[in-house]
Amino acid sequence: xxxxxxxxxxxxxxxxxxxxxxxxxxxxxxxxxxxxxxxxxxxxxxxxxxxxxxxxxxxxxxxxxxxxxxxxxxxxxxxxxxxxxxxxxxxxxxxxxxxxxxxxxxxxxxxxxxxxxxxxxxxxxxxxxxxxxxxxxxxxxxxxxxxxxxxxxxxxxxxxxxxxxxxxxxxxxxxxxxxxxxxxxxxxx
Amino acid sequence: xxxxxxxxxxxxxxxxxxxxxxxxxxxxxxxxxxxxxxxxxxxxxxxxxxxxxxxxxxxxxxxxxxxxxxxxxxxxxxxxxxxxxxxxxxxxxxxxxxxxxxxxxxxxxxxxxxxxxxxxxxxxxxxxxxxxxxxxxxxxxxxxxxxxxxxxxxxxxxxxxxxxxxxxxxxxxxxxxxxxxxxxxxxxxxxxxx
Numbered sequence: 413x414x415x416x417x418x419x420x421x422x423x424x425x426x427x428x429x430x431x432x433x434x435x436x437x438x439x440x441x442x443x444x445x446x447x448x449x450x451x452x453x454x455x456x457x458x459x460x461x462x463x464x465x466x467x468x469x470x471x472x473x474x475x476x477x478x479x480x481x482x483x484x485x486x487x488x489x490x491x492x493x494x495x496x497x498x499x500x501x502x503x504x505x506x507x508x509x510x511x512x513x514x515x516x517x518x519x520x521x522x523x524x525x526x527x528x529x530x531x532x533x534x535x536x537x538x539x540x541x542x543x544x545x546x547x548x549x550x551x552x553x554x555x556x557x558x559x560x561x562x563x564x565x566x567x568x569x570x571x572x573x574x575x576x577x578x579x580x581x582x583x584x585x586x587x588x589x590x591x592x593x594x595x596x597x598x599x600x601x
Numbered sequence: 602x603x604x605x606x607x608x609x610x611x612x613x614x615x616x617x618x619x620x621x622x623x624x625x626x627x628x629x630x631x632x633x634x635x636x637x638x639x640x641x642x643x644x645x646x647x648x649x650x651x652x653x654x655x656x657x658x659x660x661x662x663x664x665x666x667x668x669x670x671x672x673x674x675x676x677x678x679x680x681x682x683x684x685x686x687x688x689x690x691x692x693x694x695x696x697x698x699x700x701x702x703x704x705x706x707x708x709x710x711x712x713x714x715x716x717x718x719x720x721x722x723x724x725x726x727x728x729x730x731x732x733x734x735x736x737x738x739x740x741x742x743x744x745x746x747x748x749x750x751x752x753x754x755x756x757x758x759x760x761x762x763x764x765x766x767x768x769x770x771x772x773x774x775x776x777x778x779x780x781x782x783x784x785x786x787x788x789x790x791x792x793x794x795x
Contacts, residue, residue, distance in 0.1 A: 454658040455693035462696055526652075526776030528700055 421588035423485040429478040430589060434567075436471045437510065440464060441564060465521055465530045469538060472514045479507065488588050491577070499573055499585075506566050513559040519552035636795040637758055639667035639683075643791035646685055650768075651781040660701070662715070664689035669792045671758065676724045681732060683788075685715040705775040712739050720744075728752065732762070738771040747788075762788045 422430070446452065447460035490496035521530055522540035530538040542548060577585035646662045664686040672678040688709040690701050702709040719734035729750055736745040749762040768774075769782045 448654075452656065453693070454656045455697055457656055458692075458697040458700075459694050525779045526705075528705075531696075 418489040419486055421488055421584070421592070423481070424592065425481050426478065426485045427589055427591055429474055429481060431591075433471060433474045433478060433510075436467055436474065437563070437567075440467055440471060441560060443467075444560060461528070462531065465517070465538075466533055468514055468517050469530075469532055471510070475507070475510050475514070491583070491585060495573070499570075502566055502569055502573070506563065506570060509559055509563045509566060513556065513563055516552050516556040516559055520549065520556050523548040523552055525549060635671050635673075637669040637671060637792035638795050639665075639669065640757070640791045640793055641665070643759075643789075645787070645789050646683070647787045647789075649785040649787075650783070652776070653779050655780075658692055658697075660690055660692035662686065662689050663691050667790070667792075669758065676722055676730060679719075679722045679730075681717075681719045681722070681734075683717045687713055687715050706773060708739060717745065736766065738766075738768075739773055741771040743770050756794050758792045760788070760790045760792070762786075 421427075443460050443464050447457050447464060450457075452460070490500055518538075518541055521528070522542040523545045525544050525546050527540065527544055530540075532538055574586045574589075577583050578587070644665070644667070646665055647659065648661075649657055649659050651657050662685045665683060667681070667683045670680040686709075687707040688702055690698055690707060690709075692698060692701065701707055704711070707715075714737075716737040717734055719732050721733045723731045723733075725731055725748070729748060731746060732749050733744065733746040735742050743766075745764065745766065747762045747764045749760050752759045763786065765783050765785050767782050768784050769777060
């Protein structure tokens, strides 16, 4: 463990990646629900699938960048006691489930008996990671659904914890992940 | 009122002038084997297909040409042909249309035309004929027999045909069994006399 003092807040790059990732993952969950259970017409459903697939890879890129940024951007000190440990476990699980969610989604589109090319915003086609396989497809769909439910529950726990710190404990656990307010925190000379 | 109900109502209202064969009783019989031109504005070549865990897909082909030759005295001498441009498929989403044009389904670059040519036409009743012919899709020709509701009014012939084809018979296998093998076709058309 590093003996360097912990910073008071998360670095700007981690904050930006956190909120961008949060926004995209919440949108992906909402669109994923709408396209599977939303009782929409076929054309809209097809378009939502393509959007979901392309932004899934944006989420993968953001998560990879964040994982790469973590070692060079030390985390602020965690809360003491069991709450801090629970928060650390939830955060680690969020990373693991985010990756599981994206990779299982990639497997779903790859193993689908009806392979629809995944176009990254009409720039290029993302390659498949498996051959069409009905059994693998069914397993990947189940894993993707379970990971989606899992991450939704973890996000709820994560948000509840952050709000509890802010409104009940009155500490800075939430504010240190918010964008820095220039006027108050960086006074001009 | 639905298209079908409208057709039924008109069929009753204009019974004396309707359908293949009826004009044999008219005061001035029509000449044999009249040629008719398909009116694109009144023609819809629609399809529907189901898939597991996915809403039913409805679509239309927007570009086509057709020719109808009708012999009211001898319905069996009548002829009909349709040539549909496969790239004109429209399901309401540009990206979905592009996918359907790809080799996975219509393969429009290689097979630009879907063709139907009648072989025999049999009168069933005053408002209905059975059209048997050949459907060519993806370069594969298979026989197709369709029951067609017909009406004639104001120098126009109106048709309504519904049938189901098995896409696997034409080598269109993508996504089966996730995507149904049965494709429902609904062709409504009006033709004007040349």
